[in-house]
Amino acid sequence: MNTLEAPSFRRGGRMNALETTGLGMRHRRTWALRDCSVAVPAGRVAALVGPNGAGKTTLLRLAVGLLTPTAGQVRVFGRPARESGERMAFVAQNKPLYTGFRVSEMLRFGRGLNPRWDDAAARRRLTELGIPLDRRVGRLSGGQRTQVALTVALAKRPDLLVLDEPLADLDPLARDDVTRGLMGAVAETGLTVLLSSHVVSELEGVCDWLVVVNGGRVQVSGDIDDLTARHSLLTGPAETADALAARLPVVSRSGAGRQATLLVRDDAPPPDPRWSARPVTLEEMVLAYLRAPDAAALPRPALSPVH
């Protein structure tokens, strides 16, 4: 298989923030996640993408130690996930805030539970966002509630922040605000982020690392710029498509009538001059893989250094 190497570009040392090996989770007889080996290098903003029910939430909950795996293991900055609680923060999809609490009470609650809590930063952040501290959480808008959940998570000063569908059910303006807040936090602290989403288009420019999960298995994992640069979209006459497809690793194929389109894992110009090539977007690439569950683009298994 034409495998993709993990890139050398990274920030903040060579360690992986998150590493899973042979991870599996079985509910009764069904595997929600199986044989899942992924690595997210420190300092990255990683997207976990896949259809609903693909195992994204299971993977995230295993990563932060909320679930105990049936098989395999999780390491966070080189240590077992269960010993790394203080270095991680998790925002679940339903943004578990106490709706009867005032925002200031959420902060007091967080301060009591977390020894690394940064109360000043949390208050500053909420003031900048114009969220009143005396407002009850239940009376905030969806975007504001997400911002409070994000503020509480960031106040724990995590090295790894894990977010389950943080942008789901937010309006476009709130999405932009939340994304900006998250990216600002990355710029300030250099923390590693892993966020899940089923809307790929909104991850362009936001994430730099991609993990695609499909049917309980990892399908794609790697640096987004590297991955997209190594794929292209070829368009040409349909009658020559089979011949071309036999020579190139085709991920997906579409077309109508005399024209065919191939999304290939290859960056060389097409060998046949009747075919034209253009770059793929992140969304085109992800959709192509999701439509072809048997295709995969994974880095070679790397031996992780022992610390």
Add this chain to the structure above:
Amino acid sequence: MIEFRLDRGSGVATYLQLVQQVRHALRLGVLQPGDRLPTAKEVVAQLAINPNTVLKAYRELEREGLVTGRPGLGTFVQRSLGQTSMGDRARLRAELVHWVRDGRQAGLTLEDLEALIASVLTDSFRQEIA
């Protein structure tokens, strides 16, 4: 200072869009030696993009010798991008005129020619990037 824009659906990697916009500004003289580029934080506040992407773009520009990072101070323009000489331009244009005439005689339409040029350009620059 340069203000970056983003075309999210273009298929051009975000860091590359930033690199291209700096090069473009250097060619036009909008950016000149000594000018400071916005910090990753400033770009993030403006565009809501990943700061790693900004840093990657600046590393690429630094590798090309166009900018230089001064720790604690920022990233500064090192040199401008001169235009190609008038002689080169005139020669290339003449060759292209000749090529277009050839193509039309062979029966290619305006769109055929445009598609052909676009495809050659794409291939050529993709090889360079890869």
